[in-house]
Amino acid sequence: AQSVTQPDIHITVSEGASLELRCNYSYGATPYLFWYVQSPGQGLQLLLKYFSGDTLVQGIKGFEAEFKRSQSSFNLRKPSVHWSDAAEYFCAVGAWSDYKLSFGAGTTVTVRA
Amino acid sequence: NAGVTQTPKFQVLKTGQSMTLQCAQDMNHNSMYWYRQDPGMGLRLIYYSASEGTTDKGEVPNGYNVSRLNKREFSLRLESAAPSQTSVYFCATLSGAANTEAFFGQGTRLTVV
Numbered sequence: 266a267q268s269v270t271q272p273d274i275h276i277t278v279s280e281g282a283s284l285e286l287r288c289n290y291s292y293g294a295t296p297y298l299f300w301y302v303q304s305p306g307q308g309l310q311l312l313l314k315y316f317s318g319d320t321l322v323q324g325i326k327g328f329e330a331e332f333k334r335s336q337s338s339f340n341l342r343k344p345s346v347h348w349s350d351a352a353e354y355f356c357a358v359g360a361w362s363d364y365k366l367s368f369g370a371g372t373t374v375t376v377r378a
Numbered sequence: 379n380a381g382v383t384q385t386p387k388f389q390v391l392k393t394g395q396s397m398t399l400q401c402a403q404d405m406n407h408n409s410m411y412w413y414r415q416d417p418g419m420g421l422r423l424i425y426y427s428a429s430e431g432t433t434d435k436g437e438v439p440n441g442y443n444v445s446r447l448n449k450r451e452f453s454l455r456l457e458s459a460a461p462s463q464t465s466v467y468f469c470a471t472l473s474g475a476a477n478t479e480a481f482f483g484q485g486t487r488l489t490v491v
Contacts, residue, residue, distance in 0.1 A: 298481055308468065309421075309482040355420060358425070359480075365436070366411070366470070366480050368420040 266357045267292040269284040270363075271369035278346050279377050284370050286341040287358030297359035299366075300330055302307040304352045315339065326350070380404050382484075384469050384483035391459045391490045399454040399486050401469030408471040409482070412444060414465040421468065427452055459490045462483035 277285050284371045290296055297316050301309040313324025320332040330341045339356060356369040385400045396436060401410065407428045413421040413436075423436030427446040443455045456463060469483040 269420075271420075280404060308484040314479050325393075325452075331457050340437075364428065366425070366472070370418055370420040 267360050267365070267367045269294065269356050269358050269367055270354055273372045274370070275373045275375070277375045280311060280348055281345050282342075284341075284343045284346045284350070284374065285315075286354050286356075286374070287342065288339045288369060289337055289338050290339065290341035290356070290358045292358055292360065294349040298330075299333060299359065300324065300328070300339075300341050301355045301357060301368075302326075303355065309355065312341070320331065324330075330361045346374075346376055348376045348378070350374060380383075382469055382471055382481050382483040384486050386486060387484065389486065389488050391456075391488065393460060393490060395459050395460065396455065396457050397488075398456075399467055399469075399488075401452045401454070401483060402450050403452075403469075403471045404450065405471055405481060407450070407471035407473045407474070407481075409447065411470040412442075412452070412454045413468045413470065413474070414438065414463075415431060415485070416465050418435070424454065424467075458486075458490075462491045464488060464490045465484075 268291045299314045300312040312328050313322050315322050315332045323329050347364050353371045353373050356370045359366045382403045412424040415421050423440050425444040426432045430449045441462040445453045467486045471482040472480045
């Protein structure tokens, strides 16, 4: 069974600074990997996804993520954070062969002025 | 352009009461899912339906039942609500085709007192 670990529960970053959120997964085959963002009181919005090919994927809102098979990681990055990036971020791994999408516990990002 | 619609958005139940959470999608997707979101635990899969006419248990199915009424609708029923079921519930859909992602409803915030 697949699983996802997000080691950081909460990250505080200054506006304009860079941001990196960590995600490690466990899955026997090549995974489908996702990052979702959830603003307070809202549903989940897809930031980016990885299925195959180029290991550096670009997403919306200036985010990117890099798939590293050797480290079983899919870390999310943004070069310069905006106050509107304050939200909760979820990494997820998909196993469409058994129709399940597993989520990490989430990382809450606070942006200070 | 509704996507995935959940009703109700908010609900307060007394312990022992029953209720059904409704989910409808207009995306013509095959697979539908029910997740619950609790602080520090991410999203956990309750039940899913890979296609019309099939349902399967996820990680935390106890205390819940589901019905895949047709391709569009997937309901979640709490027969006898317990305070431990206080949570935010999300419905999601997936087309089943390659290179796709899950789409989420806006969530139902349920409080059991």
